[in-house]
Amino acid sequence: MKNEIDVFSTQENKKINQTQFPIKTTKKNITAIRIFLLIFFIILSVLILLPFYAILLASFKPGGELIRHGLNLRIQSDILSLNNYRFLFTGEHSYFTWFKNSMVLTILQVICTLIVSATVGYGFAVYDFKLKIPLFICVLLIMMVPFEILMLPLYQQTIKMNLINTKLGILLPFMANSSIIFFFIQYLTGIPRDIIDAGRVDGATEYGIFLRLILPIMKPAFAAMGILAGMNSWNNFLWPLLVFRESEKFTLPIGLNTLLTPYGNNYDLLIVGSCFSILPIFILFLCFQQYFIEGMTAGSIKG
Amino acid sequence: MVRLKKILNSQKVAPYVFITPFILTFLIFFVYPLFSTTIMSFQSVLPGQIEFIGFTNYRRLFSDKIFWKAVSNSIKYMVVTILFLIPFPMLFAFFIDKKIMIGREVFKSIFFLPALTSVVVAGTIFRLIFGELPGSLMNTVISALGMAPIKWLKIQKTGFAALIILACWRWTGVNMLYFLSGLKNIPEQLYESAAIDGANGFERFIYITIPLLKPTTIYVLTISIYAGLAMFTESYMLWAGNNSPQNIGLTIVGYLYRQGIEKNSMGYASAVGLILLIFTMGINLTQLRFTGVLKKEEE
Known part of the structure; x- marks a missing residue:
């Protein structure tokens, strides 16, 4: 009986060692991966949202501006207005x-x-x-x-x-x-x-x-x-x-x-x-x- | 009257009543048009004057350089969109599915947003982004890198790139969602046991994710072939009409539209359509056979 318990507990210990060991060493890694992924997806999201932002910004500029200078991300507060919406x-x-x-x-x-x-x-x-x-x-x-x-x-x-x-x-x-x-x-x-x-x-x-x-x-x-x-x-x-x-x-x-x-x-x-x-x-x-x-x-x- | 009611209510007749709308649609809006387009492809169809001309339309097609230009554009578009819109969305889905990922739902929504826009709006935005003015968005980007402004949509390579970027912008999110729903079917324990066996993230992706995502990949591949070969409106919107300089944006469907609607040459357009039909069916069936889907259904 005693023997059995011993065997069991050592196995358990082994398991714990096996699973805990990599986690302990990679805790820093996980934070690093987490931050890396977050930055990566934020960059992608910005690229995806950029066309929406560009067209939204353009909707506040006069149409002539678009023909003369093209669609861009420049914010010129003097020409932004609600005229188009009006x-x-x-x-x-x-x-x-x-x-x-x-x-x-x-x-x-x-x-x-x-x-x-x-x-x-x-x-x-x-x-x-x-x-x-x-x-x-x-x-x-x-x-x-x-x-x-x-x-x-x-x-x-x-x-x-x-x-x-x-x-x-x-x-x-x-x-x-x-x-x-x-x-x-x-x-x-x-x-x-x-x-x-x-x-x-x-x-x-x-x-x-x-x-x-x-x-x-x-x-x-x-x-x-x-x-x-x-x-x-x-x-x-x-x-x-x-x-x-x-x-x-x-x-x-x-x-x-x-x-x-x-x-x-x-x-x-x-x-x-x-x-x-x-x-x-x-x-x-x-x-x-x-x-x-x-x-x-x-x-x-x-x- | 009672008898009629009884007949209609029998379990033998009822299914046909339920399915009648489909049978009608199938006959009127599928079989008949397909039949008439096949007939027309052997005719010279001018208003009020229809003449049987045998294989002349097809013979003319094979020596029609613009048609082959359109075919090569469509195939190139299909291949390149597949190369971009399968591996990358799969990888993004793999990352976003990770528990350690922060803000998964937000990213999922953002990635999905472009799919909500119509081709008309998306095409308009991208046409302006790739405008030829020095102040257009893409030109301001490359001039910040020290390059001279480019007339993006007037050059074969850059025009094609714009088309691909538009496709990637619109469909990356949708394909990612396909892969995400495929990932849900992969049991978490598989990854855990692989991790215990010492597999790193890259190996887990290669040996577990990719093989187990096969059904989803086949599905995405099938719709990409279908959509790639039938692409038309994206190019129509990007070049504000069906006429791109030197036909750099002309697709098979674009040529069909040009011949059938713009030049009113229905017979010739029908031949284009039928070639495309045979082509699409051929590629899709080979692909399904090759990937083993059809075999499974036969068993």
Whole structure:
């Protein structure tokens, strides 16, 4: 008995020695590494934030200054003013029409995409049916083909369907969004089937089960995908550029793009408008950071 | 009516009802456009005048120097973004994941911020940063180092560098988050036992982190190939339009846009699109086979 305890305690001692020994000698090292990492990441952060700072600073300078001297970090207090912001809010231009269009389109896109994609995802995740595998391969196929390749025939298709220059033309092709469907399928396969069976026993229809039992428990998935869809819609450029033809219908990215003339006569509005267009997303990001990160990284979790 | 309700409610019919929106989207906005673009690629499409011309569009493409310029630009962009946007974000994620790291959440948020901006805004900012005036940000930086100002966006090399820097600025944070979520799946004990065995930080990164991050790396690689080959708006915004000097910023999609929208030559543009499609699918499938993902699914 005594022997045993002895053996045990020496082993224990050895372990402690082994683990404590390196820690004692590296304590200084750890602080050094910590400081090194901190400095390294602070430098990187400064580089990342620099373009934002540059454009923010430029939004307080007159546009002519930008054309004459370029975008830089010089702070000349004599030329900094709120004039551009005054012009943004009171001047005569279409900025807020575009802003409103972007807002409306983003909200519509988020609602439509979530509802349609969740419905499709539920169909795939819960049921077994004959064409399930071939249809699922179709979902993957769409995910693998970049939109840019199909934009021309898609554009002709919208013309044929009389959807050109309409909101529906923007929304319709992307309501059943493959990546979002894919995410919902993964999310819903994890839901216990008992809920569905219990619903059936209680006499609910297949659709009633989806509407009353499943939709409420999909809230976290909706939050992540809603943010993803909203961000993509707010920043969407190429498709609206093809579909919209009148300035009153433009969204913010296209509207801002029209201000980019070689003569630079619209720089006041371009710069201040660019700054202001980032604002709603930044505010949302600060409030719902976790959902942003979840939405953006959702695809990789499948591993 | 009751009967119809019963049929609709059967578990055999219900899934098709749920999936109908997808089937419609697939047919109307994927199969049909793909089909029509394939047909058009064998035609000469002028307004009101469509003519079947066989492989002429393709033959013309192969001797079209500007097309090959666009192809080489796109491939170069894809390769270089992969070289930058996989190793560095992985390393940053490895550091940020460390418990000894201070302010992890703050750094994560800061790194993510560029991804929130639209290409239009980001492109505008970078176009001005790389402006040709002596007072533009990049020129003030290099003149502080004693160099003469450069017309960044008018020279092949520097223009390309600006494009890469823009891509790195926007996507480093997102890729880092991908790797961070991959790191969560690596058990802490692995690092601890490796540390007891005497592995230093560098060895732990090489022998544990990199192999175990393989699924995430494959994912990031796949989307980088996809996004790299299909890149267009970044170049469009950086050069304020689709026309960069000597086509230094022209990409395959840019050429497709130029032919189809700007020159209204839909047949030729369709051929460009189909080549790109075959190319993208080819590279992605080889890559997935090579990295062993497809094999796993077959088993």
